[in-house]
Amino acid sequence: MSINDFIKQLDTLVESAAEQFNSAIEKLDKDILENARIEFLGAKSGKLKSAQKGLGKVEKADKPVAGKKFNEVKQKLEGLFQAAIEQIEKSRSSTEVKEQFDVTLPGTRISTGHVHPITQTIEELKDITGRLGFTAVEGPEIEDDWHNFEALNISLEHPARDPLDNFYLQTAEKNTGKDNLLRSQTSTVQIRVMEDTKPPVRIVSLGRVYRPDEVDATHYAMFHQIEGLMIDTDVTMADLKSVLLLFAKTYLGDDVEIRFRPSFFPFTEPSVEVDMRWRGIWLEFGGAGMVDPNVLRSVGYDPEEVSGFAFGLGVERLCMGRHGINDIRYLYDNNVRFLSQF
Numbered sequence: 001m002s003i004n005d006f007i008k009q010l011d012t013l014v015e016s017a018a019e020q021f022n023s024a025i026e027k028l029d030k031d032i033l034e035n036a037r038i039e040f041l042g043a044k045s046g047k048l049k050s051a052q053k054g055l056g057k058v059e060k061a062d063k064p065v066a067g068k069k070f071n072e073v074k075q076k077l078e079g080l081f082q083a084a085i086e087q088i089e090k091s092r093s094s095t096e097v098k099e100q101f102d103v104t105l106p107g108t109r110i111s112t113g114h115v116h117p118i119t120q121t122i123e124e125l126k127d128i129t130g131r132l133g134f135t136a137v138e139g140p141e142i143e144d145d146w147h148n149f150e151a152l153n154i155s156l157e158h159p160a161r162d163p164l165d166n167f168y169l170q171t172a173e174k175n176t177g178k179d180n181l182l183r184s185q186t187s188t189v190q191i192r193v194m195e196d197t198k199p200p201v202r203i204v205s206l207g208r209v210y211r212p213d214e215v216d217a218t219h220y221a222m223f224h225q226i227e228g229l230m231i232d233t234d235v236t237m238a239d240l241k242s243v244l245l246l247f248a249k250t251y252l253g254d255d256v257e258i259r260f261r262p263s264f265f266p267f268t269e270p271s272v273e274v275d276m277r278w279r280g281i282w283l284e285f286g287g288a289g290m291v292d293p294n295v296l297r298s299v300g301y302d303p304e305e306v307s308g309f310a311f312g313l314g315v316e317r318l319c320m321g322r323h324g325i326n327d328i329r330y331l332y333d334n335n336v337r338f339l340s341q342f
């Protein structure tokens with residue numbers, strides 16, 4: 001090999017090594033740099049090591065020049081490599097400094113979920129009725145015939161038992177008085193409480209009820225009711241109206257009016273529909289009345305000694321009235337943009 005070829009080979013090697021070291025510096029990538037080091041300076045099969053073999057092939061007279069050149073190139077490559085490492089480390093630590101947390105910047109707002117408007121309404125209704133002296137109780141959502149109908153004075157022939165108006169469970173024997181169903185009203189809880197408690201009673205029960213109603217702006221197949229029951233000696237319709245008026249004023253505001261319209265429920269006598277006038281519109285919220293003596297008897301109370309009132313209001317309707325929501329379906333669409341307003 002001529003000395004010129006040897007020198008040329010070493011110069012090319014320096015050029016391509018410098019190119020690769022620079023690309024590692026540009027990318028601030030130590031792995032690329034390490035690969036380049038192995039390729040050019042690797043002790044076993046690095047390109048410099050291979051070039052060293054050319055030393056033995058140059059003319060004897062040229063050997064001193066070739067050896068000197070080789071040493072220079074070796075030092076140059078090692079120097080370039082060292083400089084590249086330092087450059088990468090320096091640049092990296094300065095970007096790390098840049099990426100550090102700047103305590104003077106405004107914080108990132110963390111968006112948290114919150115309680116569904118129906119649950120908010122339930123909590124508020126419990127709170128208001130609690131302040132009026134009513135204790136909150138719960139009852140099962142799967143009910144038997146006795147608690148959903150029979151004890152509530154709803155006889156076997158009554159249309160309220162129609163399979164088209166109720167979610168009977170498949171195992172049930174239809175209309176035999178033995179059917180289980182998803183409760184269609186929270187009035188079931190009145191019976192359960194009176195069966196277990198001696199008068200006086202003052203409870204509310206809030207929970208889900210189920211009806212195969214056609215879904216529209218004011219009806220859903222699953223909704224919530226708040227049931228109230230007060231039993232004592234000498235409870236009258238005037239007490240019912242006072243409690244509901246106080247309830248309405250606390251929930252909707254002082255400017256609310258309430259009105260009773262005559263109605264019919266098998267478990268109350270007399271029975272009324274309860275409307276509330278708020279911001280100029282009459283809204284229908286539920287039913288109420290004096291507990292029917294037959295119901296009192298069915299739970300072992302003596303209607304000669306005690307009397308009471310009961311009411312059952314739609315929780316969704318209360319929530320909608322208060323917030324001006326005009327379609328019940330919004331409450332169940334799970335649209336976060338809608339829900340986040342409450």
Ligand code: FA5
Nearest residue numbers: 185187213219220223285286287288310311312314317
């Ligand atoms: C009852 O359920 C009676 N248990 C209320 C009652 C209790 C009367 C105690 C007397 C004594 P009603 O079927 O009208 O009544 O329902 C009461 C309220 O539930 C309605 O006024 C309405 O606000 C709400 N409601 C009824 N059906 C639906 C439905 N499909 N979707 C949403 N809310 C409903």
